[in-house]
Amino acid sequence: MKTTTNTELLYKENVLGNYGLPPITFVRGRGVRLEDDEGREYLDFCSGLAVTSLGHCHPNLVSAVQEQAAELFHLSNLYRNEKQALLAEKLNEKAGGSGKVFFCNSGAEANEGLIKLARLYGQEKPGAEGQVYKIVCADNAFHGRTFGGMSATPKPNVQNGFRPLVEGFSFAELNNLESFAAAIDDQTAAVFIETIQGEGGIYPATTEFLQGLRKLCDEKGILLLIDEVQCGIGRSGKFFAFEKAGIEPDAIGMAKGLGGGTPIGAIWMKDEYAGLFKPGTHGTTFGGTPLISAAALAVLDTIESENLLQNVSQNGAYLLEALQVLKAEYPEYLLEVRGEGYMVGIQLSESPMDLVTLLRGKGLIVPPAGNNVVRFLPPLVATKSDIDEALSIFKEGVQERAAQ
Ligand SMILES: Cc1ncc(COP(=O)(O)O)c(C=O)c1O
Incomplete structure (x- = not known):
């Protein structure tokens, strides 16, 4: 079982509880990747809620x-x-x-x-x-x-x-x-x-x-x-x-x-x-x-x-299309796919938190939105191969949740 870390305790005692925080502490970021305090790596498709546009610690x-x-x-x-x-x-x-x-x-x-x-x-x-x-x-x-x-x-x-x-x-x-x-x-x-x-x-x-x-x-x-x-x-x-x-x-x-x-x-x-x-x-x-x-x-x-607008248009269209294909495979669980570029939402037939938690466990960080939507907000530098990696984890998660 995971032990309570010092950071977790410090939060509990000192930080306002207005966010529902998961049991995880990130310590390092590079490009599309984040690392936690136990050395685990994650693909970051949250980007600090659409903030880290160049990924983490871009040299420029x-x-x-x-x-x-x-x-x-x-x-x-x-x-x-x-x-x-x-x-x-x-x-x-x-x-x-x-x-x-x-x-x-x-x-x-x-x-x-x-x-x-x-x-x-x-x-x-x-x-x-x-x-x-x-x-x-x-x-x-x-x-x-x-x-x-x-x-x-x-x-x-x-x-x-x-x-x-x-x-x-x-x-x-x-x-x-x-x-x-x-x-x-x-x-x-x-x-x-x-x-x-x-x-x-x-x-x-x-x-x-x-x-x-x-x-x-x-x-x-x-x-x-x-x-x-x-x-x-x-x-x-x-x-x-x-x-x-x-x-x-x-x-x-x-x-x-x-x-x-x-x-x-x-x-x-x-x-x-x-x-x-x-x-x-x-x-x-x-x-x-x-x-x-x-x-x-x-x-x-x-x-x-780095021609990032082109990167986002091209790979965003690819992402949207791949998610539409997945939606056709799981029409009862994935209700709608919406968005443009690297701002994509997938509407689920349930509250998004179970899937968000499951995906985090598999190494993909995505934020929820509204009552029933999971968002993909990758950094603008994310490549097609990053998208493919995220899609493959997402598919696994969807398969598991849809079978519940
Ligand atoms: C469209 C939009 N407007 C305003 C805000 C508020 O921005 P901030 O959290 O930086 O105050 C947000 C934050 O999510 C947003 O998405």
């Missing part, structure tokens, strides 16, 4: 952090730093070229920035007199755990116990344009959606829906805000997942994969709205520090130099 990221740490860690945002400026330039290029970027520390914080943008936009609307502030989000969305993020996340486990929430959020059905049109009224300032819902169970917004939503927002004179925190930075096979629809959002929230494991969040907004944020209206101590910006620059450079 390690050397960028080491070099920057030896030069200049931190400055407040009261002063300029070159790395933040270079990173903003890169993100601006990726987003379409004519906007501005604000840096923060997490996905929830990025989304708070988007919500604040919607408020500022609504306040400035001619004749609005402070009455235009509502935001329409999607059913089943996840936008974070801050008060704004929670209010935009219509899930009992996220909201219960924390009411009253922030006023003005309403919800419509994803991929149903009429539902969104009906939810918009003359107090609405913005529509706010994930291009691919992540925590909700991997539900992509369709191209037609995204294009229709862009048109609807233009007609109504409201902002289209897109949360690319989980699906952005190459995970879908495009740099931003909404690119598949050829649309331009008014503002974008990003985080997770952007830092490759260093904590960063960012919002990009079109130039015409950037002027709404004046000195003193918004800010944060740690956003865009030299250290974290240098790390994110290394992530973006490596996505380009």
Whole structure:
């Protein structure tokens, strides 16, 4: 029997019990592999929940952090730093070229920035007199755990116990344009959606829906805000997942994969709205520090130099197809396969935890999502042979669970 480790005891006595933690302690990571404190190796298809985009300890990221740490860690945002400026330039290029970027520390914080943008936009609307502030989000969305993020996340486990929430959020059905049109009224300032819902169970917004939503927002004179925190930075096979629809959002929230494991969040907004944020209206101590910006620059450079978007598109399509074939073999257990690139969800006929635990025992780390979904979120560097290895373990697990 496994003995209780010191780390396990320290957790029990000192760390808040808000996560249901499995009995395992990871001590080392390299590429797609993780190693635990008993020397066992695992294929990591969780990627720190879509964060370690270059895998663990990619040499480009390690050397960028080491070099920057030896030069200049931190400055407040009261002063300029070159790395933040270079990173903003890169993100601006990726987003379409004519906007501005604000840096923060997490996905929830990025989304708070988007919500604040919607408020500022609504306040400035001619004749609005402070009455235009509502935001329409999607059913089943996840936008974070801050008060704004929670209010935009219509899930009992996220909201219960924390009411009253922030006023003005309403919800419509994803991929149903009429539902969104009906939810918009003359107090609405913005529509706010994930291009691919992540925590909700991997539900992509369709191209037609995204294009229709862009048109609807233009007609109504409201902002289209897109949360690319989980699906952005190459995970879908495009740099931003909404690119598949050829649309331009008014503002974008990003985080997770952007830092490759260093904590960063960012919002990009079109130039015409950037002027709404004046000195003193918004800010944060740690956003865009030299250290974290240098790390994110290394992530973006490596996505380009290693052709990772192509890697994700090609091998993601292969993964999706292989999972569809497996679903046809186990139609009673595997109910649906959804996703794009390296953001794939498999809907099961049961809660995902038994399969997740079984797969971990066989050396494959995958996270659950929603009530009945297992996610594959490999790092963008995962090769076809990594995918094959994960598929072979997954098949074994599915076979065992389906026979229960
Ligand atoms: C789409 C989306 N938005 C926002 C967040 C919140 O990000 P963070 O946990 O960095 O605050 C998440 C986290 O899973 C997310 O998936």
